[in-house]
Amino acid sequence: MVTHLYKLECLTNLHVGSGEANYNIIDKEVERDPITKYPIIHASGIKGALREYFAENKLLPPVTIDSVFGKASSATEFGAGTYKFFDAHLLSRPMRVGGTGVTIPCINVTSDDILRAFLTQMENFGIKKYANVSLPELNFGGKEFLSTNPGVTVEDEETGVLDAEYAGAAAPLLGSTFAVVKNFSNYALPVVAHNKLEHGESKNLWYEEYVPHGSVFWLMILTPDEKNVLELEKQTMLQFGANASIGYGFVKITKLI
Numbered sequence: 485m486v487t488h489l490y491k492l493e494c495l496t497n498l499h500v501g502s503g504e505a506n507y508n509i510i511d512k513e514v515e516r517d518p519i520t521k522y523p524i525i526h527a528s529g530i531k532g533a534l535r536e537y538f539a540e541n542k543l544l545p546p547v548t549i550d551s552v553f554g555k556a557s558s559a560t561e562f563g564a565g566t567y568k569f570f571d572a573h574l575l576s577r578p579m580r581v582g583g584t585g586v587t588i589p590c591i592n593v594t595s596d597d598i599l600r601a602f603l604t605q606m607e608n609f610g611i612k613k614y615a616n617v618s619l620p621e622l623n624f625g626g627k628e629f630l631s632t633n634p635g636v637t638v639e640d641e642e643t644g645v646l647d648a649e650y651a652g653a654a655a656p657l658l659g660s661t662f663a664v665v666k667n668f669s670n671y672a673l674p675v676v677a678h679n680k681l682e683h684g685e686s687k688n689l690w691y692e693e694y695v696p697h698g699s700v701f702w703l704m705i706l707t708p709d710e711k712n713v714l715e716l717e718k719q720t721m722l723q724f725g726a727n728a729s730i731g732y733g734f735v736k737i738t739k740l741i
Contacts, residue, residue: 485568485706487609489740490716491657492525492572492703492724496734497674498695500525500725512692514673517573521669522598523695525572525724530703533724534569534714548713567714568706574598576658577699579671583636591631591638591661592698595668596622599654602702609704613741614656620649624666631663638663639671657740658700694732702740 500515500523517524535553538544544552554565575598578590599619606614624630629638630646637643646664654662665671674696679689705714716722717739725733 485708486710486712487611487741488705488707488712489606489611490703490705491575491738491740492701493736493738494695494697494699494701494734495721495736496697496731498697498699498725498733498735499692499727500529500695500733512690514693514695517571520597520601522574523577523673523699524574525701525703527569527571529724530572531565531569533722534716537719537722538714544713552713566708570704570706572701572703573602574695575602575700575702576662577673578696579639579663579665581633581636581638582640586633586636588661590698591633591636591663592658592700593629593638593663593665593668594654594658595665598668599657599664602657605704611741617653619653620647622647622650622664628666628670629663632661633663636663638665657702701735 498514499512501512514523515526515529516522531553535549539546539549550556550565552565552567576592576594579593581588581591596619603614603617603619606617622630625644627644628641629643631638631643632646632651634645643663650664651660651662673693675691675693677689677691705712705716716737719737721734721736723733724735727733
């Protein structure tokens with residue numbers, strides 16, 4: 485099998501729902517990794533969305549779609565697909581910045597454990613481009629964030645300067661401007677309120693969590709050989725999750741390897 489690695493950048497807000505009942509103030513939460521509790525797009529959702537996209541746009545013949553994704557659940561004969569789809573894991577998400585002379589409204593933020601988990605998977609799957617990347621230990625010095633931009637504050641918190649060696653090692657994934665947070669769990673995702681109206685009267689106020697636009701996920705797909713008929717990097721944009729009719733879930737895909 486050959487591993488293909490992609491970066492998914494959210495062009496619009498994303499809501500891939502957990503589908504689970506809960507008794508929190510948030511009625512509809514996003515999918516999360518059961519261990520890390522970070523947002524995730526499960527492999528079944530990735531596979532289903534891609535199958536629908538390629539079928540509806542007639543980008544591949546039906547026989548190839550069945551070969552790649554497996555036969556549809558309504559088919560009389562069952563057959564597993566030849567491609568293996570993995571969960572898409574969060575790499576970074578934007579947070580507000582401030583400070584004297586700062587001209588950007590937000591900066592993408594990751595965490596040390598997110599980056600180290602990514603590098604561990606790269607080593608597990610033998611992806612040489614990242615398998616030998618080494619991150620030095622970070623010293624937050626009592627601060628909540630470390631940034632590549634000196635003088636900024638992130639989420640109104642005093643922010644230190646990120647170690648240059650660390651920044652250089654992570655730059656191929658995150659670019660030259662980003663921050664590292666000490667504890668991602670301290671910062672909730674945005675929530676939007678929805679109000680159902682009937683004849684102008686409010687009937688149901690409910691709250692929905694979403695992953696903000698500008699967030700980045702990483703995704704692996706395994707193919708039987710070097711050829712990848714999906715060629716995701718050639719698609720202008722794909723849509724994952726709910727609320728497509730109001731512009732949610734549109735992502736740009738970049739091939740990393």
